Amino acid sequence: MTDHYDPRAALAARPMTAAQWLIIAIPVLINMIDGYDILALAQAAPVLAREWNLPDSRLGELLSFSLAGMALGALGVAPVADNKGRRPAILFCLMLMSLGMFGAALSHGYWGMAAARLVTGIGIGGMTATAGAVAMEYASAERREFAPSAVASAYPVGTILGGIVAIALLGEFGWRGIFWFGGLLSATLLPVAWFFLPESLEFLLSRQPNGALEKTNKVLARIDLPPLAALPPMPPRATDSGAVREIFAPENRGTLLRLCIAHPLNMFSFYFIINWAPRWVTDLGLSTAAGIGYSIYVSIGGIFGGLVAGWIAGRVGVRRLMMVTMFGMAAMIVLFGLLPAVPLLLLVNGVALGAMLFASACGCWLTIAYAFPPQLRATGLGIATTAGRIGSIFGPATAGYLLAAGMGKPLIAILLAIPAVAAALIFATARRA
Secondary structure, three states, rough: OOOOOOOHHHHHHHHHHHHHHHHHHHHHHHHHHHHHHOOOHHHHHHHHHHHHHHHHHHHHHHHHHHHHHHHHHHHHHHHHHHHHOOOHHHHHHHHHHHHHHHHHHHOOHHHHHHHHHHHHHHHHHHHHHHHHHHHHHHOHHHOOOHHHHHHHHHHHHHHHHHHHHHHHHHHHOOHHHHHHHHHHHHHHHHHHHHHHOOOOOHHHHHHHHOOOOHHHHHHHHHOOOOOOOOOOOOOOOOOOHHHHHHHHOOOHHHHHHHHHHHHHHHHHHHHHHHHHHHHHHOOOOOOOOHHHHHHHHHHHHHHHHHHHHHHHHHHHHHHHHHHHHHHHHHHHHHHHHHHOOOOOHHHHHHHHHHHHHHHHHHHHHHHHHHHHHHHHHHHHOOOOOOHHHHHHHHHHHHHHHHHHEEEEEHHHHHHHHHHEEEHHHHHHHHHOO
């Protein structure tokens, strides 16, 4: 037993172990389920809208309810994770996700579905910042960029699996089967996280809650590091104020402001296209399966974009990565609005769009994660993610209102791609990112 070393430095310096990979795998699985859950309604939308006779404006509102919940979850849960612990926050969010998906499966009208999607979104929003922070904190230095990229890439994997499952479930169980299956996934992962996900080592050492030394040594034993005889000194200011107050300190304020402007603009365009794409493809005269298939193409491109983003960012810088991918994302959205009902063109466009969408999202996550000290990381991610979620709320709803007003899809695609261009320009003119 020793008190002469910092476990965080030892963890960062050594190669990855099986125990670390197992811990990181849990946030990856969680984000995979997030991908399934958040797009469940988009994949059910063509059938649900016909069954409930929903106009485009009301469907757009329903698509936005989960995004509103994500904003509430990111703002409300992430500071709790920084002050009370990552693990309890993750378990709570998994419970909300399960309840929300089961509630959607049982809903019989607009307001029941809206409430269920709001609850699901709160769980996903709180999870987005918290689970990603755990993955990054348990990664060795050599995998510090890869860990968040793997978590980000799990999201499109979940949407791919969701699309494949949705095609099968729609035929056998109708649209409700999509939500039942999603609820079962979250409920199954809850005991997995309970037994196999430890508290964040970074949280235990930087916040030092009651019993921190004993809890830290249990984690150290699990990841094959020597135990501590005493806790290291707490980081400066960690005991002076809450995490939210610290994040608005002068040294953090400018970075936070820039991120809270650019990120919502990007998310506006991001969630507009991924929520409306299945419906737009069916409006071209293609089948519901073809609409879901397009979202699968987007997700396949997203896996590639998410994984490659971390590698590229380490070589050319995050700012350049985000500029290129955001401009590319806007171009692919505009092109999607102009495409005819040609499956090959939709496939190429979907894969390219997905790569740009998820590479830009990964770049945003990396920028936010590295912008703040460890004891504020989940709060910084939470606030910036909340700003992004607020922007995302208006993407699907705006498209629904414009469609209901009779505006053509090509013009809508052009208008709703503009925020992504604006976000790229903000990063292009920033001194550093």
